[in-house]
Amino acid sequence: MKFAARLASLARSRRRHQSARPSRERFPSPGHSSESGDMTHHPHFARASLPRRLLRLAGIGALAWSAAALAGTGNGDLSDSNISYVGRxxxxNxxxxxxxxxxxxxxxxxxxxxxxxxxxxxxxxxxxxxxVASDYWDASGTINLTPTALANGTHTLKIVAKYEYTELPFQGLVLDAGAATVKPDALPLVEFIGDSITSGVVTSDMVFTDYAWLTGERLGADHTQISYPGISLVDPTWEKPNVPTGMExxxxxxxxxxxxxxxxxxxNPAWDFANYAAKLVVVNLGSNDVSKSVPGATFQSRYTTFLQNIRAKYPNADIFALRTFxxxxxxxxxxxxxxRASAGDAKVHYIDTSGWIDAGDLPDSLHPNDAGHVKITYRLLPILLPYLGVVTRNDTxxxxxxxxxxxSGAQNGAYLNDNHxxxxxxxxxxxxxxxxxxxxYGGQAPAHGIAAVSVDGGAxxxxxAYSATRKDDVLLWTSPVLSAGTHTLKVRNTGARNANATGNFVVGDRVDVIDGGLNLLSNAGFENGLGGWNTGANGxxxxxxxxxxxSxxxxxxxxxxxxxxxxxxxTLTGLxxxxxxxxxxxRGTAGHQLYVKNFGGSPVSxxxxxxxxxxxxxxxxxxxxxxxxxxxxxxSVGSGTGWLHVDDVTFYKQ
Structure with a gap:
């Protein structure tokens, strides 16, 4: 494990063992500054606070670490609060x-x-x-998800139930000795309610290729799919195999x-809606009510009541009712x-989906194929995005x-009580x-210095960030209003400090992003290899x-x-x-082209x-x-060794 990663692991472990200490002013966390702002921001803090043996071994890249240090949060078991459970x-047990x-x-x-x-x-x-996704079929026991070891560092993990009838009987994670879980970002939640269309029936990868999953992922949100093939809105008075009741x-x-x-x-127990609160709810129901000959007046009445009942569970959510495709x-x-609007509910909305897909996107005249779901996603994204409001990203x-x-390590009062x-x-x-x-946002303290902040490589x-007294989760800087689209924030330690400051520390804690343009490209930073990109080469x-x-x-x-x-x-469709x-x-040698073509006009580059x-x-x-x-x-290189590096590609509607 790299030294910095070991320091982070040590800080997390020491934080857990120091939780019983009575005062952070007397006992500052090894991860960051004390409330007094003097001790841990001293330039010699690392040497003063970390075990001498760790510092000796850092030079040769070795460290003996006890698994006993990973008790409670961070160890991957069912009590680990760093694991987020999304859905029901x-x-x-x-x-x-x-x-x-x-x-x-x-x-x-x-x-x-x-x-x-x-x-x-x-x-x-x-x-x-x-x-990077991998499928596992009828797997049980302890399953190695990394048969090829990863590079040392911090990694993201999702484990997902793929089908409507599969369930995850989860009993915990097994990590490397000395490793730990890290709390994922706190994200807004979007809930999708529907039938087989929302479940991705006839798509190539079911839930992972349906519009609900694609939209939730592109929004940068957590997302749930309360959907089931064959289900109607209205409770039937007869039984249909596997679907004896309606979504209402x-x-x-x-x-x-x-x-x-x-x-x-x-x-079937009632769901406790206190477990999570959806910020947005998207309803797509009615296709199976037709096959059951539900009268229009009955459907309208039950739909109205259904929206009312959702509102009772999510008082503050925006609710969207889709026209069936x-x-x-x-x-x-x-x-x-x-x-519902006439009854005073100003946060329920109708979405007219006319023209979003065509007959070529419906191989069985009802269910959209992969291309159809992509088209739906691109239509739905700009409608939902403004309702997400602020999205918070933390220092991890x-x-x-x-x-x-x-x-990195603990800091009481910081966002999620830790920072870098x-x-x-x-x-x-x-x-x-x-x-x-x-x-x-970040901390202000006596030992904090001056940071340089920029967007997109600008001025x-x-x-x-100096303050005579310790303050955390403070708004330090707000950008001007930017053009819709994807940007890059950079924060640099200038090395300079206020005349009254005792140090020049700069903190990474959290960033709030205000809604705006949405990147329509997938794997735009190539973090998933070449996934989503078509490539070719000769020579x-x-x-x-x-x-x-x-980045x-x-x-x-x-x-x-x-x-x-x-x-x-x-290639993007459904735009x-x-x-x-x-x-x-x-970056690279000269002469490479960024181009756009097949958009209805002459190619541009x-x-x-x-x-x-x-x-x-x-x-x-x-x-x-x-x-x-x-x-x-x-x-196109005619001679020599021309090369090109590309990162952070964005394509968005102005």
Missing amino acids: WDKS GATFRSYWNGSYLSTKFTGTTVKVKLAAPTRFKAIIDG SLYFKLQQATHCSDVACTG NGFYQAETQAAVNA SFSYDNTANWL WSSVTNASYQLPFAGTQVKL ETFVD GTVSTATTRPN GASHLVHSGTAPYWAYSAQ SSGQYTVKAWV VTSVASDGYTQLTISNINVTSGSAEIGFWT
């Missing part, structure tokens, strides 16, 4: 937590190089580590329809929304210039974000590397040692007509200049009229 989970409904998942981050999951019974699931009753239950033997769902009960759905999301420059800090001149961190404004603003290679990313851990590479050509491209912008950060550092290429005012666009990078 039954935690009543202390030995096994069980998920219900497709698309439920657990989420965390972890340090080290390997991770295993313990499951009480065979099940089918998908594990997503650092954005089943939605309020813990378990999916496979646990219902009758309309009353006897034995085939137009079933369109008038009745809109009338139900109008009835930042990309640090060098982990050795930035220590550095006293190294020119040490920096970055955060790509999609929005129209960003707000930087720096100097922020003095050269297209790959990804971790040597010098602009994150990876970037795209075009390279060759003789004449060659290469391309990497992504609404209008003006778009594409941006990309690149911009050519790179020779640069060892990253520069941003931009093409604006791309008038999309065809509903699609291809965004790509083209390299």
Whole structure:
């Protein structure tokens, strides 16, 4: 394990053992400054606070660490508060937590190089580590999710129930010795309610290729799918195999329809809505009510009541009722929304989906295929995004210039009670974000210095974080209103300090992103290898590397040692007509092209200049009229060893 990662692990462990100490002023955490602001921001803090043996061993990269230090939070067991359970989970059994409904998942981050999951019974699931997904079929016991060890560092993990009938009987994670879980970002939650369409029936990968999952992921939100194939809104008065009840009753239950033997769902417990609060709720129901000949007046009445009952569970959520994609009960759905609005509910909305997909997207005349779900996603994203409001990113999301420059650990009063800090001149961190404004929060203290803050490589603003008394989670800087789209925030330690300051520490704690433009490209930072990108080469290679990313851990590479050509491209469909912008950060030899074509107009491109550092290429005012666009990078080298590195590509509607 790298020294900085070991320091972070030590800080987390010491924080747990110091929780009984009576005063942080007398006993500052090893992770950050005391409330007095004097001790841990002293330049010699690390040597004064860390065990001498750790400092001796750091020079040779060795460390003996006791597994006993990983008790409680951070150890991966069911009591670990760093594991987030998204969806409907039954935690009543202390030995096994069980998920219900497709698309439920657990989420965390972890340090080290390997991770295993313990499951009480065979099940089918998908594990997503650092954005790379793997399927597991009828797996049980202790399952190694990393047969090939990862690079040492902090990784992301999701374990997801893939089908409507699969459940996750989770019993914990197994980590490397000395490793620990890390709390994932706190994200807003979007809940999708529907039938087989929302469950992804007929798509290539079920839940992972349906519009609900795609939309939730692109919004940067947590998301749930309370959906089941064949289900209607209205409770039937007859039984249909596997679907004996309607969503107007089943939605309020813990378990999916496979646990219902009758309309009353006897034995299926009520769901406790106190477990989480959705910020947005998207309802797509009615396609199966048609097949059951539910009268329009009945459907409208029950839909109105259903919306009212959802409101009772989520008093503050915005609720969206979609017109079914085939137009079933369109008038009745809109009338139900109008009835709720007339009753004073200003946060219920009707979404007209007319024209979002066509017959070619419906292989069986009812269920959208993969392309259809992508089209739905791109139509839904800009509608939902403004209602998410502020999205908060904490310090574990930042990309640090060098982990050795930035220590991390506990700090009472900071966001999530921890942060990163550095006293190294020119040490920096970055955060790509999609929005129209960003707000930087952090600590002020006697030993804090002056940071330089910039957006998209622009002019720096100097922020003095000195304060005579300790303050945390303070608003330090707010950007001007930015153009819609994806930007990059950079915070740099200038090494300078206020005349009254006793140190020059700069802190990374949290950033609030205000809603705005949304990046429509997938895997835009190449953190998932070349996933989502079409590539080709003749005489050269297209790959990804971790040597010098602009942000994150990876970037795209075009390279060759003789004449060659290469391309990497992504085609988007389902785009609404209008003006778009594409941006990309690149470095390399001169003459490479960022291009956009097949959007309804003549191809457009911009050519790179020779640069060892990253520069941003931009093409604006791309008038999309065809509903699609291809965004790509083209390299053609006639001689020599021309090369191109690409990172943080964005494509968004202006």
